[in-house]
Amino acid sequence: MSRFLIQRPLPHGGRLVERVITDKEAAKKMIKGCPSYDIKPTLHYETGVPVRNVYREIMSICYGFFSPVEGSMKQAEVERILKERRLLNEWIFPYPLVFDISEEDYKKLGVGAGDRLVLNLKGKPFAILDIEEVWRIDNPEELAHLTFGTPERNPEVVKEPFNKKHPGWVIYRSLQPVVLAGKYTIINEPKLRPPFDRFWYPPRKSREEFDRRGWRTVINHQTRNVPHVGHEFLMKCAAFTGDVEPCHGILVNAVIGVKRRGDYPDEAIVEGHEAVNKGGYIKPERHLPTIVLWDMRYGNPLESLLHGIIRQNMGCTHHMFGRDHAAVGEYYDKWATQILWTKGIPSFGFPAPPTDVPYGLDIRPQNMREFSYCPTCKEMAYSETCGHKREKLSGSFLRGMVAEGVQPPSIIMRPEVYKVIVKWWKHFGYPFCNEKYVVNKEKELEVDLEDL
């Protein structure tokens, strides 16, 4: 065996967290006599619009995407994350994750440390929270600032103070004051709704799928977008990294969660990526579109850290990162993610890259720039190797074209991908997420539950 061969990394923390009870009778016994609580969406602190649903965090924790996190965090853990981006067990982690409720609900429930709380979703028992600690968020605005950083505290990468225009900041600013901390366990496995069901590959399943396909090296492509040809070339060319040969597989992992107006619908995103391989632009044998449930925090370098954790847990060996990774606005340096993965960001607790600190990650970053069309080369060209003037592919240019009902040429967007956009356009009456889509999505969610 060549010493240059890269092996699949262990999950972050050394083992996969799996907290899902599949035996319904055992589950019934576990919840007998326990108080219950209907999970509510987190509503924007000013507008009342849903900005998060904690059920997605419970799913991602219990199925191991966020290993080694096992539940809603205690106060000391949140404080450590905000200071050093580490859990109490030392492993690096970027964000506080909490189960928050209002004072009114807390009084009604009358629960405390040592109690087991049944969490209902869509009127059915879904999970349990074994409460270990109850603590309070005294100042959600301060929590939001500490979560994302400030220009004063994090001058290496934070360019502007965060505010209510940033959707991640709004999530933390909108949290309820009482935190019930403790481990979650899913006691009634939800069924993913179509089309999400066929893209559901929790870490154990994705690792098994990689084995079945003979993928030793796998590079991840993070997405929240319908793929255009620039994305396709990014995936194909980034996959040329690897070890003694290009990566065996390309994992597309779409973050599915609360949407913003103007985004493409999640259904079009996942099926759009699938259309890339169905159309043969990337062989299906080398390409696997999947999802993770998470309400994006848009924390650029911090989000990239979470992405690294999720995809390492799923079994990836490499992760591609681009400009403005998981970013909105100009709060962070546009290269903040690549700075983190190549040099570290000391003020966030990383004097070295997250792969070079104790209890860090093993997934390898592949920092990429852009692909766009070169009329001289007459092909899609990489910004760092092509010396000609190129025609940039911008998402807004494409969205404008789509909105007008003009089919983009296949050099920009594959016809199979466009057909998927139109399919869901016909379904929703709109090519992008509008208010109706956003509201309905948060009512219907991505799952259904059966009776326990």
Added chain:
Amino acid sequence: MGEYFIVVLLDDHRMAKIRGTGLEENIKYMFGGELRLLEVPVNEELKDKILQEFDTARVDSRGAITDVPVAFMRELFNQIVEKKSLGPEVVEAVLQKVDEIKEAAAKESEYLPPPEID
């Protein structure tokens, strides 16, 4: 070419309508000839009127007027075909329907008619 312009994209459907209007020679190409478009010149006065009527509209660094409602763009194309011209009368005719366009634009956040493709 005036100081400002609006880009009108042409897919096969629109190309069929352009054929025979005499506007074919004005077609420009991007992406190796894969994307066809017309650039409609807009003078200062009409540019100001567009920006005044549609608060989302803006002028980008190339002088292109963008982010106007889809209803505006559709009507612009209709007028180009009807008048077989890229002259100022085209944008003027579109602006004469400004109330109708605004009414359609208000509904655009709720519904946009999908294209008919196979």
